[in-house]
Amino acid sequence: MKIVKVEPIPVAYPEPNDFNAERYLCLVKITTDDGLVGWGESITQFKEANFAVAALINGLSEFVIGRSPLENQSIWTAIKERYWWYGYRGGLAAYALSAIDIALWDLKGKALNTSLLNLLGGPVHEKLPAIASGHAHDSSIAAMAEQAQGWMSSGVQGMKVGFGKRGNANLGFDHDRDVEYVKKMREAIGPDKKLMIDLGYAVKWDVATAVKRVQAFDDYNIDWIEEPLGAWDPEGYKTLRDKTKTLIAYGEREWNVAGYEAILATGTCDVFGIDPGRVEGVTGFTKVVSRIESARRQANAHAWSSAIVSAASIAVSFSSLAFKLFEFKPLPNPMQNDLVLTPLTHSDGWVYPPTDKPGLGIEINEDVVNKYRQK
Ligand SMILES: [Mg+2]
Numbered sequence: 001m002k003i004v005k006v007e008p009i010p011v012a013y014p015e016p017n018d019f020n021a022e023r024y025l026c027l028v029k030i031t032t033d034d035g036l037v038g039w040g041e042s043i044t045q046f047k048e049a050n051f052a053v054a055a056l057i058n059g060l061s062e063f064v065i066g067r068s069p070l071e072n073q074s075i076w077t078a079i080k081e082r083y084w085w086y087g088y089r090g091g092l093a094a095y096a097l098s099a100i101d102i103a104l105w106d107l108k109g110k111a112l113n114t115s116l117l118n119l120l121g122g123p124v125h126e127k128l129p130a131i132a133s134g135h136a137h138d139s140s141i142a143a144m145a146e147q148a149q150g151w152m153s154s155g156v157q158g159m160k161v162g163f164g165k166r167g168n169a170n171l172g173f174d175h176d177r178d179v180e181y182v183k184k185m186r187e188a189i190g191p192d193k194k195l196m197i198d199l200g201y202a203v204k205w206d207v208a209t210a211v212k213r214v215q216a217f218d219d220y221n222i223d224w225i226e227e228p229l230g231a232w233d234p235e236g237y238k239t240l241r242d243k244t245k246t247l248i249a250y251g252e253r254e255w256n257v258a259g260y261e262a263i264l265a266t267g268t269c270d271v272f273g274i275d276p277g278r279v280e281g282v283t284g285f286t287k288v289v290s291r292i293e294s295a296r297r298q299a300n301a302h303a304w305s306s307a308i309v310s311a312a313s314i315a316v317s318f319s320s321l322a323f324k325l326f327e328f329k330p331l332p333n334p335m336q337n338d339l340v341l342t343p344l345t346h347s348d349g350w351v352y353p354p355t356d357k358p359g360l361g362i363e364i365n366e367d368v369v370n371k372y373r374q375k
Contacts, residue, residue: 004032007031008054009027010044010050010053016333023045026099029103030069030104036111040308043277053092068111070108070112075100075101076281112358116315120319129158129349130155130157131157131326133198137168138167148185151330158189160195163178163198163200164200164201172202196224198227199228210240214244224247226250231253232263234266238267248268249269251272255279264295270298271300272299273302274301275309276316286316286319289323292322300323303327313326314344315361334368335372
C-alpha cells in the first residue's frame with residue numbers, strides 16, 4: 001500500500017460557539033493507491049495562516065507520497081528533519097506536520113482495520129466525564145446562568161467558559177462583574193458540577209489583578225483558571241500559584257515537547273492544554289503527554305475545532321491517566337455536527353473509549369468539506 005495523493009484543504013466556517021465569527025482550519029486528505037482515505041487537521045485559526053499551511057503541506061508531501069501509512073513515525077521524523085530551520089520551536093511548520101500526522105494515523109488504523117486508540121495501546125479509562133466548553137456572550141448574567149443550566153440539562157458534568165470573547169458578556173475586564181458572574185454560575189449549576197474559567201487573548205491581566213481575581217473566585221470553588229497570565233510568565237504564574245488555591249491551566253499555545261518541558265520546569269502549571277492540530281499531530285501529542293504523565297500533572301485536550309481533532313483527542317485522552325475529562329462545544333456547529341456523518345458526543349455526561357471503528361472512527365462528509373473550502 002502506497003500513498004498517492006496529499007491534498008491540503010483550507011476551510012472557513014462560521015462558529016456559533018464564537019458568536020458566529022468566521023474561523024479557519026487547514027484540513028488534509030491523504031489517499032492511498034488502494035483507495036483508502038485518511039483525514040487530518042491543523043487549527044490555523046486565521047485566513048493567512050491557512051493558505052501558508054496549505055503551501056507547506058504541498059511542499060512536504062514529497063516526504064509522504066510513495067510511502068506506506070504504516071511508516072507514519074518514520075514520515076513524521078523525516079518531516080521534522082526537513083523543517084529544522086524554519087520550524088525551530090514550532091510555528092506554521094508544526095501545523096503542517098500536525099495535519100499530515102493525524103491523517104497518517106487515521107490511514108494506519110484503516111489499513112490495519114483497528115482504532116487509533118488500539119494503535120496507542122488501548123484505553124486506561126473506562127469512561128471520562130464530559131463538560132461543556134463555551135464562551136460567554138450575553139450582556140445579562142441572568143441570561144447566561146439560564147443558558148448554563150440549559151447546557152447542564154444534557155447531562156454534562158460541568159462547564160468551562162471563555163472570558164474576553166466576542167459578544168456582549170464583557171467578562172474579564174471588571175472585578176465586580178467577573179466575581180458576580182462566577183457566583184451566579186456556581187449557584188446556577190450547583191456545587192457538584194465542574195466550573196472552569198478560561199481567559200481569552202483580549203484579557204491582559206497583570207499579576208496583581210490575576211491574584212485578586214482568582215482569590216475572589218476561590219470562594220466559589222472553581223476547578224481551574226486557564227491562561228490567566230497568558231502563554232508564558234513563569235514569575236507571574238509562581239506568584240499566582242503561591243497566593244491562590246485553584247489549579248492553574250495553560251500550555252495550549254505550545255508547539256512541541258521542548259515548549260512543554262519549559263513550562264514543566266517552571267513548576268507553575270497544573271493542567272496542560274494540548275492540541276493535536278498544533279503540537280505535531282498525534283505523534284507529538286503522545287510525546288508531550290508521556291512527559292506530563294511522568295511529572296504527575298494533568299493533561300487536557302484542546303479540541304475546539306473540527307471533529308477530526310476531537311476524534312484524535314478523545315483517543316489520546318483515553319490512552320493516558322493524565323487526562324481527567326473531555327470538552328464538547330455546547331452549540332451545534334458545522335465542523336463538529338455537519339462535517340461527520342455521526343457527530344462525536346457524550347452519553348449522559350460520559351465519553352466512552354472509541355475502539356469499535358478503524359482509525360479516527362469518523363466518516364467525513366465531503367460535500368460539507370467542499371461547502372466550506374476557503375476561496
Ligand atoms: Mg483555552
